Amino acid sequence: xxxxxxxxxxxxxxxxxxxxxxxxxxxxxxxxxxxxxxxxxxxxxxxxxxxxxxxxxxxxxxxxxxxxxxxxxxxxxxxxxxxxxxxxxxxxxxxxxxxxxxxxxxxxxxxxxxxxxxxxxxxxxxxxxxxxxxxxxxxxxxxxxxxxxxxxxxxxxxxxxxxxxxxxxxxxxxxxxxxxxxxxxxxxxxxxxxxxxxxxxxxxxxxxxxxxxxxxxxxxxxxxxxxxx
Amino acid sequence: xxxxxxxxxxxxxxxxxxxxxxxxxxxxxxxxxxxxxxxxxxxxxxxxxxxxxxxxxxxxxxxxxxxxxxxxxxxxxxxxxxxxxxxxxxxxxxxxxxxxxxxxxxxxxxxxxxxxxxxxxxxxxxxxxxxxxxxxxxxxxxxxxxxxxxxxxxxxxxxxxxxxxxxxxxxxxxxxxxxxxxxxxxxxxxxxxxxxxxxxxxxxxxxxxxxxxxxxxxxxxxxxxxxxxxxxxxxxxxxxxxxxxxxxxxxxxxxxxxxxxxxxxxxxxxxxxxxxxxxxxxxxxxxxxxxxxxxxxxxxxxxxxxxxxxxxxxxxxxxxxxxxxxxxxxxxxxxxxxxx
Numbered sequence: 001x002x003x004x005x006x007x008x009x010x011x012x013x014x015x016x017x018x019x020x021x022x023x024x025x026x027x028x029x030x031x032x033x034x035x036x037x038x039x040x041x042x043x044x045x046x047x048x049x050x051x052x053x054x055x056x057x058x059x060x061x062x063x064x065x066x067x068x069x070x071x072x073x074x075x076x077x078x079x080x081x082x083x084x085x086x087x088x089x090x091x092x093x094x095x096x097x098x099x100x101x102x103x104x105x106x107x108x109x110x111x112x113x114x115x116x117x118x119x120x121x122x123x124x125x126x127x128x129x130x131x132x133x134x135x136x137x138x139x140x141x142x143x144x145x146x147x148x149x150x151x152x153x154x155x156x157x158x159x160x161x162x163x164x165x166x167x168x169x170x171x172x173x174x175x176x177x178x179x180x181x182x183x184x185x186x187x188x189x190x191x192x193x194x195x196x197x198x199x200x201x202x203x204x205x206x207x208x209x210x211x212x213x214x215x216x217x218x219x220x221x222x223x224x225x226x227x228x229x
Numbered sequence: 230x231x232x233x234x235x236x237x238x239x240x241x242x243x244x245x246x247x248x249x250x251x252x253x254x255x256x257x258x259x260x261x262x263x264x265x266x267x268x269x270x271x272x273x274x275x276x277x278x279x280x281x282x283x284x285x286x287x288x289x290x291x292x293x294x295x296x297x298x299x300x301x302x303x304x305x306x307x308x309x310x311x312x313x314x315x316x317x318x319x320x321x322x323x324x325x326x327x328x329x330x331x332x333x334x335x336x337x338x339x340x341x342x343x344x345x346x347x348x349x350x351x352x353x354x355x356x357x358x359x360x361x362x363x364x365x366x367x368x369x370x371x372x373x374x375x376x377x378x379x380x381x382x383x384x385x386x387x388x389x390x391x392x393x394x395x396x397x398x399x400x401x402x403x404x405x406x407x408x409x410x411x412x413x414x415x416x417x418x419x420x421x422x423x424x425x426x427x428x429x430x431x432x433x434x435x436x437x438x439x440x441x442x443x444x445x446x447x448x449x450x451x452x453x454x455x456x457x458x459x460x461x462x463x464x465x466x467x468x469x470x471x472x473x474x475x476x477x478x479x480x481x482x483x484x485x486x487x488x489x490x491x492x493x494x495x496x497x498x499x500x501x502x503x504x505x506x507x508x509x510x511x512x513x514x515x516x517x518x519x520x521x522x523x524x525x526x527x528x529x530x531x532x533x534x535x536x537x538x539x540x541x542x543x544x545x546x547x548x549x550x551x552x553x554x555x556x557x558x559x560x561x562x563x564x565x566x567x568x569x
Contacts, residue, residue: 138332
């Protein structure tokens with residue numbers, strides 16, 4: 001048990017003394033996940049709205065597909081993105097392999113189905129009288145979409161938080177697409193895996209604490225927004 | 230000038246016909262009442278008049294032009310208050326302001342919202358900042374109405390606006406709606422079961438049954454089960470043992486409707502105006518209602534489990550000394566019963 005206590009003590013030291021390697025991993029994680037979340041929200045919210053709002057042929061089948069993608073294993077996404085972005089791959093000339101944008105692309109694929117599915121569910125669960133009310137007040141299609149999304153903002157917020165949690169904590173994509181290169185593409189989770197395998201529990205626990213701290217900040221923010229709404 | 234002209238409008242939901250109106254004109258500035266049992270097509274007709282949906286077949290002309298949902302002319306002039314209005318998750322002020330804001334018409338916003346809230350009997354100082362969830366059902370209904378009135382619409386469509394509110398709130402809603410017609414010439418179409426709406430304020434009343442306008446008005450709808458009687462007739466045994474005799478319907482029709490203009494009323498012991506075997510029903514008056522014209526009275530008569538409503542000249546009501554509780558006899562010609 002002693003090494004766990006030592007790990008916690010080391011964690012505090014690393015964080016307080018602003019250890020460069022630790023902060024590099026934190027920075028890489030925030031950059032890659034921030035990019036991925038921005039992309040998945042920009043794409044996922046409108047797509048989720050359309051999936052929840054519109055009635056069209058094969059809608060049910062599309063829902064099943066999106067729900068299936070919720071269970072995509074991160075190592076499988078990593079493998080596919082690696083195959084696409086590697087030097088010899090079809091998109092190898094983009095030079096995105098072992099880069100933060102490369103990790104962000106993989107994480108976007110991970111987060112997008114979550115944002116789409118949960119936004120669609122929130123829109124479907126909106127009061128059936130909402131559309132009728134907005135139309136009867138003179139709203140056009142764009143205004144109906146904007147107001148509906150605003151009305152179901154708590155559901156969308158939950159979608160964003162769920163997707164953020166998944167993106168921050170994944171290892172497979174960061175490891176395979178990023179390559180776990182120190183000072184460059186090493187993220188919190190890949191660093192924890194590496195440091196633990198080396199027996200460096202202090203660094204691993206410090207990074208684990210940072211992940212917990214990020215989760216805490218996200219959830220406190222959500223609670224605050226929920227209260228304001 | 231007719232505001233609406235409906236021609237051969239048929240509407241279907243999931244392959245089932247819910248509305249069929251061959252010909253209907255609604256004049257500008259009029260108040261039209263819609264009455265009918267649940268599922269008779271009132272809400273569907275209002276949705277079509279509000280251009281929230283297009284009829285599956287046929288046309289609805291607005292100011293002589295064919296318009297489609299989301300067209301600018303409709304969005305700016307026609308508004309519908311649904312039966313269960315939705316208030317957005319924002320303050321009363323923002324709910325009422327929504328329609329003006331999306332039009333970009335925000336001049337004197339506060340004054341206009343104050344005016345609309347006053348019109349529906351809500352004190353702006355007390356209500357404007359309240360959140361949507363801090364309102365009672367009647368207050369929410371009035372906020373929803375204020376959100377429509379602030380638009381000063383050409384057409385205000387009301388779907389059972391007083392169905393779930395107390396008498397005082399119903400009065401405020403009725404008064405505010407009528408003010409819209411007085412002040413801005415708004416055309417009102419109201420689906421309601423409220424007699425005061427229908428017979429004190431409406432210029433015309435349309436009776437809907439199974440999605441069709443029943444020209445006989447008022448009346449009484451009777452459902453089965455029916456038993457086969459003599460001479461190709463059907464019988465329905467009422468709760469007190471009386472028999473209602475009707476002709477056999479066409480295939481698929483299930484509801485018999487007594488046309489009140491063809492019913493005859495007499496006092497017990499007096500000779501009824503018609504004498505048919507099995508076509509007399511005994512009941513008693515439960516309600517008398519003087520119509521807006523002051524010359525005719527509506528009489529609701531309870532016959533076992535049925536309530537039959539007919540209209541009679543006021544002087545004849547006085548001559549017969551009709552009053553609630555008075556026993557009467559209704560006679561009718563079974564051949565004149567309509568099936569829906």
